[in-house]
Amino acid sequence: MKKIIVALVFSSVVIACQRAVPAVSTDASTTQVLWDSIDPLPALDTAQVFVKDQWPGYFSFRERAAYLSDTPSAEEFNLLIDELIEKQSSALAELPTWAQQPSIRARMKVVNTYLNQTKSLFGLKQPVHRELNAVFDGIKDLDRNLVLVHAQKNDSVLFVQDTLPQTK
DSSP states (O other): OHHHHHHHHHHHHHHHHHSOOOOOOOOGGGSOOOGGGOOOOOOOOGGGTHHHHHOHHHHHHHHHHGGGGGOOOHHHHHHHHHHHHHHHHHHHHTOOGGGOOHHHHHHHHHHHHHHHHHHHHHHTTOOOHHHHHHHHHHHHHHHHHHHHHHHHHHHHHHHHHHHSOOOO
16 A cells, blocks of 8 residues: 555656746846837926926926836836836925925825836736826826916915005
8 A cells, every 4th residue: 555655656746847847038028018008298388387496306207207108128117117216205205385285295195106016017027008107197197286286376375465455
């Protein structure tokens, strides 16, 4: 009985060792980025130019984010994602007083979440085009929010100036 069990174990080990193991590809080009499906980040329009002077950290982040749609190589893409995560956190740390609104902070956190998700999926060699589009959509929404908050701040200053008594 022992001889039969030993023979079965030995034959199963021999059969298991003879199976071909599929090779794992370490090629970086296997990561799928469907560049045709990525919407490029538009340039700042005239209503958004104030960001360049009043929040240079965000402007620097936004300028670098535009390079994501220029189809960089895999190494450049990974380095650019790391740089964007750092720039985004530094831009959030130097948030100007006029932009310290929960809506602005929430949009920045959304962009940070999608940047981190893109980085992790890229490291796992998974498709990242949806996440990149979400990053760009988050930046566009943040731009719109910045214009609204800035206009609201300027309108309230004008309102206060209009309500002050006029002296002649």
